[in-house]
Amino acid sequence: MSWDKRGRENELVTWKDVMEVERYVYTAGPDGEKFLRGLREGKILGRKCPRCGRVYVPPRMYCEDCFVENGEYVEVKEAYLDSFTTIYYDNADRRLDQPITVGLVRFKGASGGLLAIVQGIPEIGKKVEIVEYGIPLRVRT
């Protein structure tokens, strides 16, 4: 029987503990760094597979299909909303004062995309304007 059904946790002999490393330091990798530097210059970078021409956004070192090293970095433009959702509750189950709209932003001619905070009235397929180059990205419809 589960604890919460019996409702008498203090009668059980339990051992409380936490499970975590103090902190993690992730490396962005060579392509990740290039991408982050691009954001600082107000650019969204992608990287193109020399064999199949697929453009990865964010840029990736290798093509997952051709399995060769990707080639040139290209600036991608023409951002559009592939899908979106509106969030009313946070992860701790508290109702937000202002709902947040989050969208998957893709770029014409590129594969992949970026999560972004969406301002304005969202619509699937609609072009968006990038208002803040950062993580998270902010876009306006």
Place this chain on the structure above:
Amino acid sequence: MKTNLKFRRVAAIGAGMTPFRRRMLETPQEMAWEASRRALDEAGLELRDIDCVVIGSAPDAFDGVHMKGEYLAHGAGGVMRPSSRVYVGGATGVMTAIAGWYHVASGMCKKVLAVAEEKMSTGRPHPQAVFRYIWDPITEKPLNPNLIWIFAMEMHRYMFVNKVSKEEIALVSVKNKRNAASNPYAQLGGEITVDDVLRSEVLVWPVQLLDVSPVSDGAAAMVFVDGDIARRYTDTPIWVEGVGWTLDNTSWPNRELAYPRYLENAARMAYRMAGIERPQKEIDVVEPYDPFDYKELHHLEGLMLAKRGEAPLLLKEGFFDKDGDIPSSPSGGLLGVGNPIAAAGLMKVISIYWQLKGTAGKMQVKRPVHTGVAQAWGDLMQASTVMVMRN
């Protein structure tokens, strides 16, 4: 003696690695790709030729990404094909090769890419913190033990039961770091002396700094193919002749510390499959798992390449040197090459593969070799994996 198991013959035809380093700039996925690409290049294959992918990685908590198998998949060539992840603690690396073997041996796939990766530098202050929760939460965890404590006790017990000195054990570190000096992928190769080991900082008595392998990032990959098609790609396929693995009791206080029973079982399984009856006479080169120097001796005994307690004597006589009777850890082992957990285990298999193929370069042992054994071991001393290969 051979078992009457029916399986297809399996050959290794390619291998690749990234260098093992303390902190790599590349992401885990990028490292997996580098190793996989090199393995495919050596095999003369492209990713489209691969039927199945096996990914090996130790705890998710090292890289700090959950579902690490899936996370690594696009770097390991696992997208849109049958992919699976194996995980048996520190024994994962050789298990990755074993899983690659049974994908082919079963007849399910013709060509398999097996990839192992670990990025140990992500978790701070030290990846050892990841092991905080492998203990019994009530009787052990409150003392906040780490793995080095337990291995220190195992080492002490091994020294006591077999009357082995610290000096004798330090010779492993000296040998492996010397071997690693000829390994282009190695992190900590070099000439050291027994005195250097004995004068290094005491971490957890009797374990000192130079008794332990370093913390590393790295990836390794191998290509296994069906025996019937191996010669289309290479004139020198290396055959997987035996595999074995054992899981002992995770309650470590219930086990004998001075002798690795888990390994003897795994080795017997692999030897039986390979038809090996007298391991010490029939095996030419070995890569035992050596995260600590005493552990190589411990494992050489478990692999039955030395009698119980005799590995230190044989080592002193040069039996396990690069030009000895059975060169042990000619790559430099974990002590010399580095220890990105899963990748380190697969590196052991790759080392044997290169030795048997004769392409180990400066690492190549002097005597001609025909039968080699790679072994890994993991976690609370309970899991061990063994692979026997022949040329």
